[in-house]
Amino acid sequence: MAVSRFESRHRAFLAEAQLRYPWQFRIAGVRHDPTEVNVGPGWHDLLRRLFAEVESALGPREREGFRWRRLRAVQGALELRREGGGDLIMPAVVRARDAAAETCEVCGEPGVRRHVRGWFAVECDRHYVRRLLQHHPGGDGAAATWWATPRPELDGRTPGRVYERAPDDPRLLEAALQAVLPAPPVINGAHRQRLQRLWPVLREQFGERLRALRLAEFDGAPGPSGTVLAVVAGATAERDLPAGVTRMARAGFSDLRLRLLSPESVEHPATAADPWSAMLAVHASVPIPRHQPSA
Ligand SMILES: [Zn+2]
Structure with missing residues (x-):
């Protein structure tokens, strides 16, 4: 084992x-x-x-x-x-x-720091895929079945076979991400009203660079939960993230996690710096409607 x-x-x-x-x-x-x-x-x-x-x-x-x-x-x-x-x-x-910072923690090959559900590690593509499958919502059994089942988006091959032949194929990473993503959240009127206030808060920080806001990984329970995905033109996590997090905390949103995505990363989630969040934005999130000032 x-x-x-x-x-x-x-x-x-x-x-x-x-x-x-x-x-x-x-x-x-x-x-x-x-x-x-x-x-x-x-x-x-x-x-x-x-x-x-x-x-x-x-x-x-x-x-x-x-x-x-x-x-x-x-x-x-x-x-x-x-x-x-x-x-x-x-x-x-x-x-x-x-x-x-650039060595896979599992095998020592070149790696990248990425997260799954907020848990970061440095991994090569192969070991990132393996870690993703540990988060399969159906457990180990469902992950094993997925691994051995041919898939149309992999030209009819099984993920296991692609993993052996071409582990860095971005389609494999995308398929694995899709298999383990949580369901998109369901938000009620009160949540929506509160979340709309995020638009002016983050607009103040990012101006016209802010293109879209989405919510993911949110279960509505009290306490910290939920990820705000902000699509910001030219976003870099190191430069822009701390300021955005500070603004949100000051405005009373410290219960929500902020992730920044560039418009390009949402187009090509599997090759994005933060593939988990990019896939959430595309497949497992709901839009946060724009704030409409009443006066
Ligand atoms: Zn590795």
């Missing part, structure tokens, strides 16, 4: 690192709180490089005060907590984080 194979590889990786660089883990030290290591096997090599670079960066005196506290994957980013080492190891730390 995949889990136990991962577990044994993880243990072997950790044992090897602790044997080779005991001072980085303080195996023989007085402290007994062990270093927390929690990354996929695809990141083992970049951590091995990091340990080697830290060893060459620190002399015997600096090594004494050094120890890794935590090495783990958090929402597709490599978190590195340590004691000591100072600025001497910063270049190695930055290199490791940069490498992690």
Whole structure:
């Protein structure tokens, strides 16, 4: 089973690192709180490089005060907590984080940071498809049936066969996304009235660049739920997202998540930077009507 194979590889990786660089883990030290290591096997090599670079960066005196506290994957980013080492190891730390940002956490091939239902990870296309299927609404059985059933949009081939021959075919990714998307939300009059107020809030931020607003992943229950998909011309998540999130929070919409999409990404969801949200926009969302000022 995949889990136990991962577990044994993880243990072997950790044992090897602790044997080779005991001072980085303080195996023989007085402290007994062990270093927390929690990354996929695809990141083992970049951590091995990091340990080697830290060893060459620190002399015997600096090594004494050094120890890794935590090495783990958090929402597709490599978190590195340590004691000591100072600025001497910063270049190695930055290199490791940069490498992690584009390395599949599962297999170590080139990867991209993408999410499924808000859970981010760095993966190659193959392992993104595999993770998508873990979210199949019908469970593992339904996912296995889908995998083995020929599909018209894949020229009559099964997803499993396309995966073996051409795992980066965008049609496979699109079909997998479509298989696991939630149903479009149902909103009532009160929801609609409240949501309409988002138009002036986000217009203030994005002006004429704001083309459409849609709602997805919303079940109407109290508490945080729901994703607002804003189609914004020239949108980039790094530059535009924080300002949009702040505006929404100030206007009382902090219960809703904001995702920005460019008009192009909605045209070609499978190759978009955020394929999950692009597919939600196309197949599993409802429009948020424009606010009509009454005066
Ligand atoms: Zn992979």
